[in-house]
Amino acid sequence: MSPAIVLEVQTHYKEEELLESHEFHKGVQHLCERGITKVPRKYILPALDRPIFPKKDGATNFKLPIIDFAQLQGPDRIHALKSLSKACEEYGFFQLINHGIACQSILDMIEAGRKFFELSFEERSKYMSKDMRAPVRYGTSFNQNKDRVFCWRDFLKLDCHPLSDVLPYWPSSPTELRQAAVNYSKETKFLYIMVVRAILESLGLAETTKDIDENDGDHHIIKEFQDGSQLLVVNCYPSCPEPDLTLGIPPHSDYGFLTLLLQDEVKGLQIQHEGRWVTVEPIPNSFVINVGDHLEIFSNGRYRSVLHRVLVNPSKSRISIASLHSLPFGSMVRPSPKLIDDANPRRYKDTDFASFIEYIASHEHRSKNFLDSRRLT
Numbered sequence: 562m563s564p565a566i567v568l569e570v571q572t573h574y575k576e577e578e579l580l581e582s583h584e585f586h587k588g589v590q591h592l593c594e595r596g597i598t599k600v601p602r603k604y605i606l607p608a609l610d611r612p613i614f615p616k617k618d619g620a621t622n623f624k625l626p627i628i629d630f631a632q633l634q635g636p637d638r639i640h641a642l643k644s645l646s647k648a649c650e651e652y653g654f655f656q657l658i659n660h661g662i663a664c665q666s667i668l669d670m671i672e673a674g675r676k677f678f679e680l681s682f683e684e685r686s687k688y689m690s691k692d693m694r695a696p697v698r699y700g701t702s703f704n705q706n707k708d709r710v711f712c713w714r715d716f717l718k719l720d721c722h723p724l725s726d727v728l729p730y731w732p733s734s735p736t737e738l739r740q741a742a743v744n745y746s747k748e749t750k751f752l753y754i755m756v757v758r759a760i761l762e763s764l765g766l767a768e769t770t771k772d773i774d775e776n777d778g779d780h781h782i783i784k785e786f787q788d789g790s791q792l793l794v795v796n797c798y799p800s801c802p803e804p805d806l807t808l809g810i811p812p813h814s815d816y817g818f819l820t821l822l823l824q825d826e827v828k829g830l831q832i833q834h835e836g837r838w839v840t841v842e843p844i845p846n847s848f849v850i851n852v853g854d855h856l857e858i859f860s861n862g863r864y865r866s867v868l869h870r871v872l873v874n875p876s877k878s879r880i881s882i883a884s885l886h887s888l889p890f891g892s893m894v895r896p897s898p899k900l901i902d903d904a905n906p907r908r909y910k911d912t913d914f915a916s917f918i919e920y921i922a923s924h925e926h927r928s929k930n931f932l933d934s935r936r937l938t
C-alpha cells in the first residue's frame with residue numbers, strides 16, 4: 562500500500578472510532594451533524610460500483626425527451642402521444658412540462674420536506690419504523706435492514722392512500738408539512754391519472770380518452786388506477802465529503818406503475834441509456850416521469866422500467882420528492898391481454914404488490930432483481 566493510501570485508511574479508521582455501528586442507522590444527516598470529514602467504510606462501494614464523475618469539460622449533451630402536457634390535452638394530442646410512446650420505449654423516462662400544478666404547491670412541498678430534515682434527530686427519529694407498510698417511515702440507505710454497504714440518503718416516506726386514514730400518522734412538525742403534502746399528493750394523483758390515460762391510449766388500448774370512459778372492457782382499469790396506492794418519498798442527500806466513493810441511491814428500477822419525480826436545482830439523477838450512465842438535467846418546474854416495473858409488465862415489455870441511480874454532491878445537499886403510484890395493494894398486475902399475440906407472446910408472470918414487498922424485505926438490493934424474477938424465459 563502506498564503511504565498516501567495508508568494515511569487515508571488511517572484517517573478513516575480514526576473518525577470511525579468515534580462512530581458506533583448503530584449510528585449509521587440514524588442516517589447520513591446525523592453523521593454530517595456529527596461533523597464527519599470522510600466517508601465511513603460502511604458507505605464505501607466496491608471500486609467497480611463507484612460512480613465516475615463526468616469531467617467538467619466533458620459534459621454530455623444528453624437530453625431526456627420532453628413531453629408537453631398542454632399539448633397532450635390539446636388538438637395535437639396524437640402527435641404528443643407518439644412522442645410519449647417513443648420516450649417510454651426508448652428511455653423509460655421523460656420530463657413533463659406545462660403540467661398545470663401550481664408552482665407554489667411544488668415550492669411548499671420542497672420547503673416542508675427540507676424543514677423536516679432540519680429538525681433535530683430526536684424529532685425525526687419518532688418516525689423511524691422497520692415496518693415496510695407503516696403510514697410514515699423515516700429511514701436511511703436503500704434497505705437499511707439488508708444493505709451491506711449503506712448509501713448516502715435519508716428519506717421520509719408518507720403513505721397517501723387513503724388520505725383520511727393515514728393523515729393522523731404524518732409528522733406534525735414542521736407545522737406546514739401535512740398541508741403541503743396533502744395538497745401535493747392530491748395534485749400529483751390527478752396528474753398521474755391524466756398521464757395514465759395518455760399511456761393507455763399510446764399503447765393502443767383505447768382510440769380516444771372518451772372511449773376509455775365509455776367502454777367497460779379493459780378500462781374499468783382506470784377506476785383501479787384511481788383506487789391505487791400512492792407513496793410520497795422525500796429524499797434528502799446531504800453534501801458528501803467524498804462523493805466518488807458512494808452513491809445517494811444505487812442502481813434500481815421503481816416497482817410501481819409510474820413515478821413522478823421532482824428534483825430541486827441540484828443535479829444527481831442518472832439513468833442508464835444505451836449502456837452508459839447519463840445525468841438528467843433539472844428543468845425548473847417540471848416532473849421527471851419514469852416507467853415502473855408494473856407498467857413494463859402491463860405493457861408486456863413494450864415500455865421499459867429503466868435502471869437509475871443518484872450521485873451525491875461535494876458541496877450541496879439535494880432534495881427530491883418521488884410520488885410513486887401503483888395499482889391497489891391486492892391487485893394482480895399482468896400483461897394486458899390486448900398486447901399479447903403470436904408475434905408478442907406473454908413475457909411476464911402475474912404479480913402483485915404484496916409479493917413485491919415480501920421480495921424486497923427478504924433480499925439484499927440488487928438492481929432489477931424483482932422484475933427479473935417475474936420474467937418468463
Ligand SMILES: O=C(O)CCC(=O)C(=O)O
Nearest residue numbers: 794796824830871881883
Ligand atoms: O432523487 C432522485 O433523483 C431519484 C430518486 C429515486 O430514484 C427514487 O426515490 O426511487
Ligand SMILES: [Fe+2]
Nearest residue numbers: 813814815869
Ligand atoms: Fe427510483
